[in-house]
Amino acid sequence: MIPRLADLPTPPRNKSGWPWTEETPQLPASMHDGTRWPLVSIVTPSYNQGQYIEETIRSVLLQGYPNLEYIIIDGGSSDQTAEIVKKYERWLAYWVSEPDRGQADAINKGFSRSTGRILNWLNSDDFLEKKALARMAMAFAAADDDVGAVVGNGHWINTNGEINRFKLPSEISRDTFLRFSWDAGVGFHQPACFFTRDAWEFGGPLSPDLRYCMDTALWIKITERFRIQLLPELIAYAHRHPTAKTVGEWPYVKGEVALLLATLPDGFGRATEVMNELIRQELAAQSLLVLGNRTLRRLARAVGLGRVRRAVQRLPRMMGIRSENAK
Numbered sequence: 270m271i272p273r274l275a276d277l278p279t280p281p282r283n284k285s286g287w288p289w290t291e292e293t294p295q296l297p298a299s300m301h302d303g304t305r306w307p308l309v310s311i312v313t314p315s316y317n318q319g320q321y322i323e324e325t326i327r328s329v330l331l332q333g334y335p336n337l338e339y340i341i342i343d344g345g346s347s348d349q350t351a352e353i354v355k356k357y358e359r360w361l362a363y364w365v366s367e368p369d370r371g372q373a374d375a376i377n378k379g380f381s382r383s384t385g386r387i388l389n390w391l392n393s394d395d396f397l398e399k400k401a402l403a404r405m406a407m408a409f410a411a412a413d414d415d416v417g418a419v420v421g422n423g424h425w426i427n428t429n430g431e432i433n434r435f436k437l438p439s440e441i442s443r444d445t446f447l448r449f450s451w452d453a454g455v456g457f458h459q460p461a462c463f464f465t466r467d468a469w470e471f472g473g474p475l476s477p478d479l480r481y482c483m484d485t486a487l488w489i490k491i492t493e494r495f496r497i498q499l500l501p502e503l504i505a506y507a508h509r510h511p512t513a514k515t516v517g518e519w520p521y522v523k524g525e526v527a528l529l530l531a532t533l534p535d536g537f538g539r540a541t542e543v544m545n546e547l548i549r550q551e552l553a554a555q556s557l558l559v560l561g562n563r564t565l566r567r568l569a570r571a572v573g574l575g576r577v578r579r580a581v582q583r584l585p586r587m588m589g590i591r592s593e594n595a596k
Contacts, residue, residue: 270360271295271337272330278356280327288327293399295333300410307406309463310338310362310385314375315393319349321508326357328396334403338362338385342375350393373475373483380473386466394508395460401504405463408500417468417495418488421504423458428510437499443492446485447536449526449543459484460505468495481522482529489533 273292280289299305311329315322329339341354343366351366358364363382369375376390387409391397401421408419420441425433435456438445451457462484472490475483491497527543530536 271333271335272360274331277327277330277360280323287399288324288331288396291399292331293333293403296335296403298335300407304410306334306336306403307387307409308336308338308385309334309387309389309402309406310340310380310383312376312379312383312388312390313339313341313393314344314372314379314390315341315346315350315354316344316372316375317346317348317350318393319346319353321394322350323353324396325391325393326354328398329391330357330360332397332400332402334406337402338383340364340379340382342369342379343367344369344371344375370477371480373477373479376483377474377477380469387463388466388469389460389463391460391505392507394510395505397460397505398503404500404502404504408498409463409465412498413496415496416465416498417471417491418462418464418497419500420457420497421461421463421500421502423456423461423505423507424503425509426506432506433509437501441488441497441499443489446489446492447530447533447539449485449530449539458505458507460507462488464491465495471495479525479529481525485526486529 273295274290284290296306313322313325313329326339326341329337339361341361341364343350343354343364345366345368354361354364354366363379365378369378372392379390380388387405389405404421405419409416412419420437422435422437424435427433435454435458438451438455438457441457445457468491471494472487475487477483479486488497523543523546527540530540530543
């Protein structure tokens with residue numbers, strides 16, 4: 270059943286516009302060529318983001334898309350998340366609230382229950398633009414067989430509600446991810462990236478050992494077999510707030526990126542550049558605490574083990590982590 274705006278719970282009084290008091294027009298049962306719309310499976314991993322998740326849910330359900338499978342995997346939130354999700358459970362294919370191993374684990378659990386041909390994960394502080402699913406479905410229908418993912422445009426929303434607009438890069442390839450660098454005003458937004466079941470089965474599941482860049486690892490793997498196609502249309506928004514881990518823990522993000530790149534035969538040089546940048550900025554990464562890791566030891570030798578150790582020693586003062594873990 271495709272919910273209409275009138276079917277959903279009444280939004281809070283202070284909310285208006287999309288997706289609170291507006292909806293996407295209902296799509297016909299078939300695409301223009303008479304074929305059925307492909308089944309799209311969306312997984313939302315969630316943990317204690319009750320202030321955002323209702324917007325996320327409504328932006329998916331109000332797409333007017335006739336072949337949707339929506340799954341929410343909550344990690345046992347202690348806020349109002351479960352209460353909010355229960356209001357919408359009749360339109361969900363599945364949802365659960367239970368402890369897990371983190372975001373990657375939640376996403377893997379969700380996709381293991383999904384059956385769609387086109388997949389996406391939408392974090393609980395992200396939301397879709399109107400007509401996003403229709404645009405993505407039509408892009409895949411027109412794509413060549415070697416396309417494993419389609420990336421649309423995405424914008425950030427800051428804590429003041431201001432929209433930071435980005436444009437897509439000129440291309441998305443393995444080399445793009447190895448550079449891990451974007452020009453000003455250019456970005457790759459994960460919630461605006463949809464991928465095929467074949468691409469997921471080849472590149473997934475996500476590594477639960479990666480806290481920040483499990484998506485980057487997936488995209489790099491996918492590019493070994495598939496092409497990533499650009500769609501120059503707005504698909505999704507992401508809230509940028511201090512409690513988002515990629516905002517408040519950015520030095521750790523870059524450290525984990527260095528560790529990931531160092532595992533790739535063609536990524537080690539770039540990994541040392543990232544690590545040197547962290548050290549120059551007197552920043553360190555959580556990954557540096559695991560010096561028993563063979564890959565990290567090799568990376569540490571490349572940039573100078575003494576420099577890495579000194580960076581680790583500064584870490585407790587900056588991030589409140591026990592220094593005796595850095596061996």
